[in-house]
Amino acid sequence: MPRSAAKPISPKAPKPPLAAPRTRTEALRLQLADEIVSGVLEPGTPLDEQELAGRFGVSRTPVREAIRQLSASGLVSVRPHRGAVVALPTPRQLNDMFEAMAELEGLCAGMAARNMTIAERRSLEALHEELRTLVREGDPVRYHEKNEAFHTAIYAGSHNSYLADITLMTRTRVAPFRRAQFRAAGRLGGSYEEHDLVVQAIMRGDQAGATEAMRKHIGIVRDAFHSYAETR
Structure with missing residues (x-):
């Protein structure tokens, strides 16, 4: 059973903490x-x-x-x-990295759907809304920064610290490629729509749905990066 069942969320969601300044x-x-x-x-x-x-x-x-x-x-x-x-990774190495990333993030999303507290679900919705604003503004740099906070919130929401740690470590390795794909035309809006499917599944406590939606999202991120790279 979920630690906190997915219930209707109050429109007054707490604001997530501000990101720390870059070193x-x-x-x-x-x-x-x-x-x-x-x-x-x-x-x-x-x-x-x-x-x-x-x-x-x-x-x-x-x-x-x-x-x-x-x-x-x-x-x-x-x-x-x-x-x-x-020295860039080979296409095979990069594909392997994204494949592992998709499985780890999918697992985090599924466990988040089962384990997130009501407060954590509200915070995730608040981050999701901030990303929607950044899509309208067309700001890929700030979108990338807020996107990292969105994914980190899902890792934490799994309530499995070991899984969260190894997922974050893998994301660090893939981060430059995930960041680059936001330069592709229409990618911000596409990313938000993919996130929306993940968020909806988490809100209704759908573990399998959240897992599959996140796996698909990371697969699209991989393909978007390859498309971007081919145009350079």
């Missing part, structure tokens, strides 16, 4: 990831820490950490004693 490392990581995925930095391009520190006006410490994080996504290859170079 220098995070801002640098996102910028470099965008340049790699969009093709500005081509595979094989060396990433010199001192040169990047000068370009972005930071010390080498956040540069070094950003490169380390990018290597986890397969965007950078760090060679011992030879420095780092741009």
